[in-house]
Amino acid sequence: xxxxLNKVLEAFTKDLEGANDLAELENLRIKYLGxxxxxxxxxxxIAKLPKEEKPKAGKLINQTSSKIEESLAKKxxxxxxxxxxxxxxxxTIDVTAHFDKYESGHFAVINQTMEELESIxxxxxxxxxxxxxxxxxKYVFDDLxxxxxxxxxxxxDTFYINEDVLLRPHTSSMQIRVMKEGKLPIRMVSxxxxxxxxxxxxxxxxxxxxxxxxxxDEKVSMxxxxxxxxxxxxxxxxxxxxxxxRPHHFPFTEPSLEVDVTCPVCKGEGCSSCGNTGWSMELLGxxxxxxxVLEACGIDSEKYTGFAFGLGVDRIAxxxxxxxxxxxxYDNDKxxxxxx
Ligand code: FA5
Numbered sequence: 001x002x003x004x005l006n007k008v009l010e011a012f013t014k015d016l017e018g019a020n021d022l023a024e025l026e027n028l029r030i031k032y033l034g035x036x037x038x039x040x041x042x043x044x045x046i047a048k049l050p051k052e053e054k055p056k057a058g059k060l061i062n063q064t065s066s067k068i069e070e071s072l073a074k075k076x077x078x079x080x081x082x083x084x085x086x087x088x089x090x091x092t093i094d095v096t097a098h099f100d101k102y103e104s105g106h107f108a109v110i111n112q113t114m115e116e117l118e119s120i121x122x123x124x125x126x127x128x129x130x131x132x133x134x135x136x137x138k139y140v141f142d143d144l145x146x147x148x149x150x151x152x153x154x155x156x157d158t159f160y161i162n163e164d165v166l167l168r169p170h171t172s173s174m175q176i177r178v179m180k181e182g183k184l185p186i187r188m189v190s191x192x193x194x195x196x197x198x199x200x201x202x203x204x205x206x207x208x209x210x211x212x213x214x215x216x217d218e219k220v221s222m223x224x225x226x227x228x229x230x231x232x233x234x235x236x237x238x239x240x241x242x243x244x245x246r247p248h249h250f251p252f253t254e255p256s257l258e259v260d261v262t263c264p265v266c267k268g269e270g271c272s273s274c275g276n277t278g279w280s281m282e283l284l285g286x287x288x289x290x291x292x293v294l295e296a297c298g299i300d301s302e303k304y305t306g307f308a309f310g311l312g313v314d315r316i317a318x319x320x321x322x323x324x325x326x327x328x329x330y331d332n333d334k335x336x337x338x339x340x
Contacts, residue, residue, distance in 0.1 A: 001042070001049070001057040005064045008038050012068055016075055025076055032068050039065050109340050110209055110329055113317040114191045117211050120235045121189040124228070126213070129190045131174040137164050139173040143296045144252040159195050167195035171212035172252060175289070175308055178214060179297035184304065185217035191313060202325045203281050209313035214289070216299065216306035222255070222288060225307035229286070233261055237320060242268065244279050253287025253308060264319045273324060280319050284311035 012032050019025050032039050043061050046054055107115070118128045141153055151157060152169060159167040174190040191211040198204045215224065226245075233241055242262045250256040260282055263274035270276040286309025291301035314326050321340075323329070328336050 001053070002060055004042060005039075005060050008032065008042070009064055009067065011038075012071070016071055019075065020079070022076065022079055025072055025079065029068075029072055033065060039068065106340070108329075108337070109317050109321065110313060112340065113320065114209060114211070114313050117232075117236070117311075117313065117316065118189060118191060120232055121211075121213065124231065125187055127188045129174070129178065129188055131171070131177060131190050131192060133168060133193050133195075134161065134165060135168040135173045137166060139176045140166060140168055140170070143176045143293065144172055145290050145292045145296070146251045150251065155197075157197050159197060169196045170194055171210040171310055172308070174212045175214045175252070175293070176297060179216065179294070179299055182298060184299070185215075186306070187215050187217075189213045200327065202327075203315065203318075205314065205326050205330060208326070210310050211313055212308070212310045213286075214306060214308045216289065216294070216304055218304060220288075220305045220307055222307070225286060225288070225309070228307070229259060229284075229309065236316065237261065237264070240267070248285060248287075250285060250287060252290050252293050254290045256285065256287035258282050259284045259286070259309075261319060264322055281315060282312075283315050283319065284309050286310065 012028070015028050015031070019028055029037075031037055034040065039061060043058075046057050046061070049057055122128055137153075140158075141150065146153060158169045161167070171190055171192060171194060174188075178186055178188055178190075189211055191209065193207060194210050195207050198206050200206065213228070215228070230243060233243055240262070244260045246258045246260070248256045248258040260279040262268045263271065263278050263280050265271050265273045266278065268278040270278045274280065286307065289306035289308050294301040294304060294306065314329055317323065317329060318326060
């Protein structure tokens with residue numbers, strides 16, 4: 001029996017050397033220790049041995065089985081280690097390999113301009129506040145002293161949601177909201193989207209942006225309005241920018257004015273883009289707050305005066321960046337957007 005077992009062990013050792021993967025190991029286990037395996041067959045043959053030889057043969061067979069099992073287990077670990085090493089090598093990340101570049105977005109020009117404007121006014125001591133895009137006829141027209149037959153009230157100019165509620169066509173309703181809070185003095189700006197039934201052209205869009213400015217205090221005068229406008233325009237565009245004031249009419253300011261600045265293309269010399277006037281398109285409207293508006297908001301117009309203006313943020317961006325068409329701001333053409 002001992003001799004037979006030694007031969008089995010010898011054969012197993014040879015087989016084991018040639019085994020290179022886990023499947024081959026399993027085949028070896030079946031070949032030697034399986035139900036019909038060589039060691040198992042010898043075990044079965046014990047029954048035929050003389051009684052006195054049985055214990056020794058049993059012991060030898062068990063020892064052989066254990067040796068085979070141990071060797072299989074050891075080889076199993078070795079093969080697993082080799083496989084793991086191979087896997088790690090194959091899965092190494094090549095940090096120099098090319099991969100698609102991810103582009104991150106940024107604020108649109110309009111939002112950049114709005115933030116720049118707000119920060120200029122903030123530095124001048126103004127509060128920056130936000131307001132609703134959907135507002136009421138009362139705040140947008142009635143309290144702003146707009147006559148019932150004012151053309152801006154018509155449905156052909158303004159987008160109504162119902163009789164009393166509309167998409168604000170200007171940010172001036174924010175004057176009313178702030179004044180009605182009753183905290184004086186007031187120094188505020190409020191920027192955001194506004195909506196008008198305007199035909200699209202080079203300088204008009206049905207959805208655009210305004211920044212409203214309101215100051216109410218004792219002894220506020222037209223000189224304060226001019227000084228504020230001049231400080232902000234020069235801060236935004238540079239010292240060599242001039243302002244042109246033109247008389248105008250708004251129901252909520254008296255007197256009222258409109259403002260243009262030096263043509264950004266020809267610097268005032270006169271060119272085709274400014275129609276040889278040397279001035280930009282109209283940038284803003286403003287004036288001294290009408291006493292009737294102050295009174296509608298519960299402010300004593302004998303004691304307090306104020307100025308207000310509303311500027312077109314889109315047009316400010318056009319002047320700042322030399323854009324000849326407002327549609328560039330809304331077309332989302334990457335060639336344009338990526339320049340900012
Ligand atoms: C107003 O909207 C007044 N609420 C401004 C105001 C405020 C006056 C406070 C007095 C006191 P106006 O309709 O002119 O005014 O518009 C103001 C600015 O918005 C214009 O100067 C222009 O820069 C811009 N704007 C007007 N319509 C459009 C449009 N369709 N597309 C782009 N910008 C526009």
